[in-house]
Amino acid sequence: MDVAEFEALMMQVLIGGLVLFMAFIVYDLAKKSNAGKWGTFVLFGALGLGVLGFLIKTFIVEIIL
Template identity: 50%
Template sequence: MIFGLTEEQIAEFFLTYGVGAFIVLMLFIIGQLAWESKAGKFGTMIMFIGLGLGILGFVAKMVLQSVLKL
């Protein structure tokens, strides 16, 4: 036990909030890449759609896990 938490609790916390924070960081990185490359509206949209599908998959996984626990 570390800080009164089990390994499973620590892993669940970082898989939920750590990956969520990483997704937010990725949004800023994609925005910066789009700005620096002068991708234009269409290129920026494609870049964010690609990342958005990954975010949608992550959120869907979290929803399914919470529904199946019931």
């Protein structure tokens, strides 16, 4: 495994870990602020849109290159 393959693999693994950590933070924020079902949905929706944007950007870059 060369350096470029290792970097590509670690990028995916570490970004996945970061997304899971952010999901935990959002869950904890919703619980501590008593956001309710709708508020929790909105918080996770915003996080989901950010992750979706990152995935779409990655997909488009792969198609272009």
